[in-house]
Amino acid sequence: MAHVTIDRVSKDYQAGVRAVDSVSIDIADSEFIVLVGPSGCGKSTLLRMVAGLETITEGEIGIGGRVINHVDPADRDIAMVFQNYALYPHMTVRNNMAYGLKNRGMNRADIEKRVAEAAAILRLQDYLERRPRQLSGGQRQRVAMGRAIVREPAAFLFDEPLSNLDAKLRVDMRGEIKQLQKRLGTTSIYVTHDQLEAMTMADRIVVLNGGRIEQIGTPLDVYRQPQSAFVASFIGSPAMNLITARGESGNLVIGDQTVVMDGAMTVPDGPVTLGVRAEDMKPADHGATAHLELAIDYVEELGAGRLVHGHVGDARLALSTPSGEPLSDLLPIVFDRQRLHLFDTATGRRL
Amino acid sequence: MHRTKFFDHVILLAGVFLMIAPVVVAFMTSTHAAAEIHRDGLMLTWGGHFDETYREVLTRQGGFTGKVTGARMVMNSFILGIGFAAGKIVLSMLAAYAIVYFRFRLGVVFFWMIFTTLLLPLEVRILPSYEVMTKLGLVNTYTGLIVPLLASATGTFFFRQFFKSVPDELLEAARIDGAGPFKFFIDILIPLSRTMIAAIFIIMFVYGWNQYLWPMLMTNDESFYTLVRGIKQILLVWIGSQIPDYNEAFAMAILAMLPPVLVVVIFQSWFIKGLTESDK
Ligand SMILES: Nc1ncnc2c1ncn2[C@@H]1O[C@H](COP(=O)(O)OP(=O)(O)OP(=O)(O)O)[C@@H](O)[C@H]1O
Ligand SMILES: [Mg+2]
Numbered sequence: 001m002a003h004v005t006i007d008r009v010s011k012d013y014q015a016g017v018r019a020v021d022s023v024s025i026d027i028a029d030s031e032f033i034v035l036v037g038p039s040g041c042g043k044s045t046l047l048r049m050v051a052g053l054e055t056i057t058e059g060e061i062g063i064g065g066r067v068i069n070h071v072d073p074a075d076r077d078i079a080m081v082f083q084n085y086a087l088y089p090h091m092t093v094r095n096n097m098a099y100g101l102k103n104r105g106m107n108r109a110d111i112e113k114r115v116a117e118a119a120a121i122l123r124l125q126d127y128l129e130r131r132p133r134q135l136s137g138g139q140r141q142r143v144a145m146g147r148a149i150v151r152e153p154a155a156f157l158f159d160e161p162l163s164n165l166d167a168k169l170r171v172d173m174r175g176e177i178k179q180l181q182k183r184l185g186t187t188s189i190y191v192t193h194d195q196l197e198a199m200t201m202a203d204r205i206v207v208l209n210g211g212r213i214e215q216i217g218t219p220l221d222v223y224r225q226p227q228s229a230f231v232a233s234f235i236g237s238p239a240m241n242l243i244t245a246r247g248e249s250g251n252l253v254i255g256d257q258t259v260v261m262d263g264a265m266t267v268p269d270g271p272v273t274l275g276v277r278a279e280d281m282k283p284a285d286h287g288a289t290a291h292l293e294l295a296i297d298y299v300e301e302l303g304a305g306r307l308v309h310g311h312v313g314d315a316r317l318a319l320s321t322p323s324g325e326p327l328s329d330l331l332p333i334v335f336d337r338q339r340l341h342l343f344d345t346a347t348g349r350r351l
Numbered sequence: 352m353h354r355t356k357f358f359d360h361v362i363l364l365a366g367v368f369l370m371i372a373p374v375v376v377a378f379m380t381s382t383h384a385a386a387e388i389h390r391d392g393l394m395l396t397w398g399g400h401f402d403e404t405y406r407e408v409l410t411r412q413g414g415f416t417g418k419v420t421g422a423r424m425v426m427n428s429f430i431l432g433i434g435f436a437a438g439k440i441v442l443s444m445l446a447a448y449a450i451v452y453f454r455f456r457l458g459v460v461f462f463w464m465i466f467t468t469l470l471l472p473l474e475v476r477i478l479p480s481y482e483v484m485t486k487l488g489l490v491n492t493y494t495g496l497i498v499p500l501l502a503s504a505t506g507t508f509f510f511r512q513f514f515k516s517v518p519d520e521l522l523e524a525a526r527i528d529g530a531g532p533f534k535f536f537i538d539i540l541i542p543l544s545r546t547m548i549a550a551i552f553i554i555m556f557v558y559g560w561n562q563y564l565w566p567m568l569m570t571n572d573e574s575f576y577t578l579v580r581g582i583k584q585i586l587l588v589w590i591g592s593q594i595p596d597y598n599e600a601f602a603m604a605i606l607a608m609l610p611p612v613l614v615v616v617i618f619q620s621w622f623i624k625g626l627t628e629s630d631k
Binding site: 082 | 518520521523524525526527528529530534538539542543545
């Protein structure tokens with residue numbers, strides 16, 4: 001257990017190609033940090049630098065107060081769970097878990113004890129003598145976890161550990177990993193490109209884009225106060241509606257319609273990117289004044305509710321409504337105006 | 352799936368017959384007396400002299416100096432075959448390990464240098480090699496017989512391909528688990544290469560067992576004779592009107608054939624596994 005500091009860390013694979021660009025994160029003891037971002041944004045690279053599998057081009061990484069830039073991976077006191085599990089195919093489950101301990105010269109009795117404990121936690125007792133080949137995907141995943149747990153490291157590093165599992169199992173394992181981490185209290189860095197995994201598991205989310213940090217914050221922070229249009233579009237499902245609008249004397253103009261703000265938030269004059277989540281709009285009640293009239297294109301029935309897709313001028317919008325009566329072609333809608341997000345059209349930063 | 356039909360069997364049987372027939376003939380002939388063979392040629396029937404001939408071949412002190420027995424030749428052949436195979440595997444695994452897992456200057460160049468020697472058969476370098484061995488005083492030693500042939504482009508190439516197919520994450524997991532280069536090689540790579548090792552062992556064992564030219568150059572002391580050379584030797588003993596011991600030559604040929612056949616038959620499932628699938 002330890003805090004991890006990542007201080008202005010950069011990585012160039014070749015000269016001029018930045019995979020990670022001046023990233024700083026302070027990770028508290030016992031914290032569960034999730035690095036999330038689209039493919040190629042440098043999540044794995046950052047994690048592998050913490051693990052010692054990639055060299056650090058610039059900056060410093062510390063674990064438990066010790067700078068580990070030039071420390072061998074084995075001596076960093078970390079354990080890593082890989083996407084394809086990387087179990088040793090010729091070793092039994094028991095030996096897979098014990099291997100790292102043996103190499104560290106731990107005595108047999110202690111190894112036995114730790115393996116037994118880990119196996120009990122992960123419900124692997126019946127599989128200890130099997131080879132990885134003879135296990136299901138979920139069981140292999142748990143062995144990979146076991147291999148990390150037995151080491152009792154200062155930090156766990158996970159690189160998309162669930163992405164090889166089917167959807168149902170992924171949800172189960174998500175909960176299991178989270179619980180386990182809470183119980184062990186081990187500082188964890190978890191890489192995923194799945195925003196839902198990030199939302200459900202993280203104490204704090206780090207959203208990466210093109211090697212840079214877009215935002216760091218708790219899941220709710222990131223969801224409610226996205227600091228950039230990128231974060232807004234990446235976090236949450238369905239994705240936040242991002243449409244071009246114009247500020248005119250405190251009100252928002254979308255297409256040929258004007259949303260009257262009544263000072264609910266300050267709108268600068270000129271073009272802005274408006275972000276609004278599907279659940280922050282609803283059909284206007286009868287008689288109430290609508291903010292906007294949406295021309296409906298099609299409706300997705302989801303069971304618990306439905307997702308209505310439509311447009312205002314060129315701007316496309318989706319809102320969620322309860323399932324129910326059929327909708328007319330033109331739907332008057334109201335916004336939850338406090339929950340609108342405005343972003344600079346050029347930089348994408350929150351206004 | 353394709354169902355085997357009558358005609359398929361005919362083709363296979365024809366193939367089997369073509370391959371097996373000469374062996375059967377050799378074996379049958381070896382059970383006849385030398386004079387009979389000299390008079391009647393090859394035999395397809397049982398001659399009844401199996402015991403005597405084979406005992407004779409294995410135990411009689413033969414050769415010019417009269418100190419080499421068939422059993423001794425069998426042993427020499429084994430030493431050559433096993434030494435050859437084991438040595439080649441050790442050497443080519445280490446070479447492939449270096450090429451695949453270590454970045455060193457000109458690594459690729461070295462690989463291609465090794466690779467192109469595939470094009471050079473032993474015969475091309477046989478005289479220089481002989482020269483070197485003579486200078487080192489290694490003529491008539493097992494070392495001289497085995498060591499010059501150990502470098503193996505084929506083996507290195509196969510192991511290189513195999514190592515390259517091992518996922519990088521395995522190496523990374525091992526590094527985090529505290530396994531250095533040596534431990535990784537011993538604990539992870541070698542066990543993973545088991546089937547590959549078996550396959551290469553078989554190929555190399557048979558290759559070593561069948562060596563003829565090199566042993567002939569390197570050894571003139573009869574106690575180093577291998578079976579393959581022994582056959583030739585028997586046919587050379589043609590003193591005056593004496594008939595060569597055809598039966599013994601055939602018996603020796605059968606003996607020379609036996610171990611490679613056994614090795615292949617016993618290890619064939621491993622062999623195929625090693626060349627086709629990987630245990631990852
Ligand atoms: N060994 C390498 N050599 C050169 N470039 C690399 C190497 N590994 C990664 N990169 C580049 O660095 C960038 C970040 O890669 P990284 O693997 O960290 O992405 P990622 O966020 O983990 O993506 P994914 O979700 O697809 O795993 C990518 O543009 C990639 O092409
Ligand atoms: Mg990745």
